[in-house]
Amino acid sequence: MKQYKNVIAAYTIMILLIISVGVLQSWSIALTILNYCLISAVMTIGANIQWGYAGLINFGIMGYTALGGLAAVLVNTPPVKEAWKAGGMEMIISLILIILGVYLIQFILRKLVKSKKRNYLIALIIIIGFLVVRYISGPAIENIEAVDPAKTGFLGGLGLPIIFSWIVGGLFAAGIAFVVGKIALGLRADYLAIATLLIAEIIVSVIKHEDWLSRGVKNVIGLKRPVPYEVDLQNTSWFINLVEKFHSKKLQLISSLSEKQDILNQLVIDASSVYVKLCLAGLFLTVVIILLILTQKALYSPWGRKMRAIRDNEVAANAMGKNVVKEHLLIFILGSAIVGIAGAMMVTNDGLFTPGSYRPMRYTFVIWVMVIVGGTGNNFGAILGGFVVWFLWVEAAPIALFFINFFTSHLEETNSFKAHLIESAAYFRFLLVGIGLLIIMRYRPKGLIPEKINIKKI
């Protein structure tokens, strides 16, 4: 029990902080922060099993998050029949051709001896394949994008509940991670970081510009939620009764009937938004807990010990007969899949998909700061990091504003220096997070909750 004291204390402080936001600002804001904290926690679990368990740097988190978001769109939006008629067949043929091409290349790689001729042959196949696919899909893409471009202009999805996309997002990310891992995993640590970051940029730019797939920068809005809508709740009698019961003391004090009704309406509106966010938080928390249990089990299993051995000394682990390359690929896929799940959860939470918003700052570097601040190799630490850093990221502006006002209180309101500072209060989040990272790296390099390995004594 004693060894968990720090963990419990840290989480208690974190929860108290969120509650204090609820009391000081509003419960709706507090729950929004909590939801994003939970999503960030899923991402940090993914990044942590790559970096903490296996020592792999994956700066491509942004790409897998975007893939998760794409999955949400493809699962949830209803199919667009006209678009399928306009060019669906051609797109399917192109897809089959691409798959055939990949198989052909694999076949050549396996059957022919390594030579210059083989390289030329593969290059030829890629170039011809590219031109053929362009020739077939080009007009089809134009036709699809011409179908009611203001509203659809894409093939649409399956029209299934968005919850399924969490799994599909994980699978998408895993599939791409397999390819990326095959390409990049042989590289040394810092090259791997750069390569994964750049590949993620490629993924995002494809999602951004292939309008027939996901409407690209035109964004997809109105994805259906897995939880009730505020408007529906406000007209449901059991919900109104619940709110009335909850606030009965307060309502009793008011005598006028019409005034009472007005206040009740306002309370119902507030409560409906809180209720929806609570439902989402419940779903997210379930995912976090399931992942936490699984990753903890994995960490203390023989497999987890093997991963740590590989991380700490690759050569020795290799000499003991562990297949380092295979294990690296496996954990790269697993971690990326978890990030993909988080990406789908994020789109579920927002109800919209905006490919333009996937930027390395927010979706790669901030997540990495979370893992490092929280504690590498320790899942509780990583989750805490997600909470702390996200909380700082959101609350930095109000905190900065408070301090600016405090320190410049002797200046007049019209002072240009003060006005400039107040205007740029939003950017103090970068400063806060950056300095936080630097301090942690210097004075507590293992993070807030460091990794603990119990070695049993005989």
Added chain:
Amino acid sequence: MEFINAIILLLNYTIIPALTYGSQLALGAIFVTLVYGILRFANFATGDMMSFGTMIAVLLTFYFQSLGISFGFLPTALLTIPFAIIGMIFYMLFIDKFVFSYYRIKKSPPVQLAMVSVGVMFVTQAIIRIIIGPFDRRFFDGEKFILKATEFKEMTGLNEGLTIKSTQAITILVTIVLVSIMFWFLNRTKTGTSMRAYSDNEDLALLSGIDPKRVVLITWIIAGVLATIGGVLYGLDKSYRPFVYFNNMLPIFAAAIVGGIGNPFGAFLGGYVIAFAEILVTYAYKKFFTYILPDFLEPDSLIQLLSTDYKFAVSFSILVIVLLFRPSGIFKGKTL
């Protein structure tokens, strides 16, 4: 005549812009490669350091303009570069003293230093945005064109015009001068040789009496010069916007790795490789082919390999291909 028209067309729309963009990338790539070779870490704050130097130049330019100082037909920003460089070097040395030196002395693994540089990136970005804001700023003044399309057409009687912006000429000229001086310094002077020795084998270099502090100091000074000039040239040519500079870090990294990281000459050429690839692959060749092909073969599509949206993706794909087939870069850098 048709043939010359086609050549001028290519020059105007691909070669000159690619040379300009390549020069800007090359300066950044040499900066990355020097830091990687001598200080031994991938500097994720590259883009923002360039942005910081440019910010000083932009602010000074506005100040000079308000004083009424100008540089004739050249942009005022060129006058401010020396001051910006000094500011930049001080900032870099300050960061090195309080952040990087601790890990260098402790001999931390490169990964840790790279993470620290992410922290520096955040802080630098915050400082820039707090001081100058995230907005787009143009600070170019002076003569805009050296050669206008209409003048060129009148001069030669060709159909196609050739435009040379003064920023393009300045960029290419400054890059050539700067890079020549730097290679002369690295290859011919004693200090430069000691830096290369330190980069090749730190222990041997220390044994032979090279002062590591001096090497680090000079590296940061050169880095400051490269970062500031590269940043200002980019800003003059396009415009200054902090977010764009952060994003430029990615093609710069690609250039440094493609050229063989740790190898300054490779990085220099890598910049042009990336720039030419980006522009040549995304250029629409329709007009070019209408000039050189006989009438009955005239193309009706754009003949564009990839749409311009994929500009960045092209350079990153090249990086992936290079990493797959020649992991040490085109011009042998440090082995991976």
